Amino acid sequence: MDPRAISLVRTSFKAVAAVDGGPDKLTSSFYAFLFARNPEIRELFTATMTGQRERLVTAIAYVVDHLDDLEASLPFLEQLGRDHRKYGIVDRHYAAVGAALILALERFAGTELWTDEVAAAWDDAIAIIAGTMMNAANAETGPAAVGATVIEHVEVLQDVAIIRLQLDEPLKYAAGQYISVQVPSRPRMWRYLSPAIPANDAGQIEFHVRRVSGGWVSPAIVQRTEVGERWVVGSPLGSLGVAGAGGRNMLMVGSGTGLAPLRAQIMEMSARSQNPKVHLFMGGTYPCDLYDFDTMSDIARSNPWLTVVPVSENDTDPWWHDGGPVPALSRQLMPSPVGVLAASFGSWAERDVQIAGSPSMIAGTVDALVAGGTPHENIRHDPLI
Ligand SMILES: Cc1cc2nc3c(=O)[nH]c(=O)nc-3n(C[C@H](O)[C@H](O)[C@H](O)COP(=O)(O)OP(=O)(O)OC[C@H]3O[C@@H](n4cnc5c(N)ncnc54)[C@H](O)[C@@H]3O)c2cc1C
Structure with a gap:
């Protein structure tokens, strides 16, 4: 045009x-x-x-x-x-x-x-x-959608569940992409979710889902998913993806269940021998939102290219959370909105940046990074839909 x-x-x-x-x-x-x-x-x-x-x-x-x-x-x-x-x-x-x-x-x-x-x-x-x-x-010659059976549903927080599924056939998606999903209790109400693990030949897939208050689908997924129920997943979308071994160093900023597409990429990279440096700022509203910190810090321990910084807006858990924060985490926690903290380190102009989280978190992080000297064109995130 x-x-x-x-x-x-x-x-x-x-x-x-x-x-x-x-x-x-x-x-x-x-x-x-x-x-x-x-x-x-x-x-x-x-x-x-x-x-x-x-x-x-x-x-x-x-x-x-x-x-x-x-x-x-x-x-x-x-x-x-x-x-x-x-x-x-x-x-x-x-x-x-x-x-x-x-x-x-x-x-x-x-x-x-x-x-x-x-x-x-x-x-x-x-x-x-x-x-x-x-x-x-x-x-496209592949199927329009693939069936999947829930094999595990774990409520890791009052408002977050991890759901593991066995796909009827392996689905090819790049680590970092997202997929539309339909659950049996909400027919035709497709919602996007980001796989938290890379694609694999065994056809296993994992999602981390947060209950949005007043939402149609996410409360049903978090509170009512049952092992054995059948889901349908569509074709992969999105352009977030793993950097090549010789690619530019990366800054990743993820918040809450928004960590999923970054987690999948880091897992995929950890299977390779050479990687660019990755600095991951992993954020949440409360320390308990960093329920997956141990997974990320375990990967960092055996992969020197990865640095993980845990960040929480509040330094204590809310009264309704019934378990304490992970002990190692409480000593390292940085109190701040995650994007503001990442930007406080100065310009990240030398890195490719990926941001994943709620639309407001993404918008706030982009603004903070750009104000701190990171060029807008270096920053990628999924569409805010
Ligand atoms: C690319 C992409 C990837 C995503 N990946 C994940 C994922 O891995 N895990 C996950 O839990 N969710 C993810 N989401 C969000 C998910 O697709 C749904 O939007 C969310 O679960 C709410 O659906 P719902 O049916 O419960 O709410 P709806 O019935 O669709 O919406 C109810 C109300 O809540 C508002 N709302 C919707 N989402 C949010 C939000 N995040 N925060 C605050 N208010 C909101 C809506 O504007 C509306 O007013 C992703 C979204 C996108 C665009």
Whole structure:
């Protein structure tokens, strides 16, 4: 797309999103057009549509932001296309989605903003996005989704559980990627989770899940998962990944269950003889959130390229936590938000940086690191959706 068309797409989208209640109105209108014209597509979504609306706006915003760097965003769109096969999405659905989005944007942009040139720019953008997703989906020969059986469910904290599954067939994913998951008690409510171990030929996979208060799926996973139940996992997504043996040194900043994609990469690296240096800041709100510190420090003990710094915003556990912190940990703990502490060491300009955690933790860490002199282009994290 030429720079003027990209700018028109961005300005019109920002104008719609900036209106009071704009994102909500845009998504409601989009789904109304989509379902009215294509009733069969309604079947692909859950009855509640909870979370779906926010995710749609965030996903469009992400793609619009990256239109001038298509080289970098094409792999993301291709992964999204492969992953969308699990919904039963086929070529004609992409055309229907594109048409509904144009109608919704037109309705909220108003006649002054929605000129022929703006409409043409959006047509181009949607053709690129849909074309990339469709081509990737059609080229993929592997299954759209794989079944898995829960073999272990451990509640490591009141609000965090580790779930281990046996996949029906091994799944190829790069350590650091994430996967959409569907659990039996919440059909069609797919959620992204990051495997906490690298892919393996035995087809074992492990997730660390935190209960989000008021959430639809995570409380069910943490509190109600039973050994033997059947999950479904989709295609891998995301661009976080292990550096080559001769690659640049790395800074990793992870918080809570956000540690998972970093943990998987460190485990994969620990199986190699040569690695760049990795400095891992492992954070949590309370010391107990660092329940996995021993695993990381054991790896560091036998792998000199790895340094692990435990960080907690509070220096004592909350009253409702029934066990004490790991003894070795209490002596080393640094009290601070993890991103702020990592940035307090100065510029990390010489390192590739990966951040994983909640959207607010990621945003705060990026700001702190950039303010401390780390170039923005060195920092990677998953989309905030
Ligand atoms: C790339 C990626 C990887 C992820 N990996 C993991 C993982 O390994 N382990 C894990 O536990 N979760 C992970 N998540 C988050 C997970 O996908 C769900 O978003 C989360 O479990 C909440 O789902 P829910 O159905 O319970 O909440 P929903 O019903 O979807 O949301 C309920 C409300 O909670 C808010 N909310 C959603 N997530 C959070 C949050 N993290 N903090 C605060 N408020 C929130 C929503 O905005 C909404 O208002 C990942 C997310 C992404 C994008």
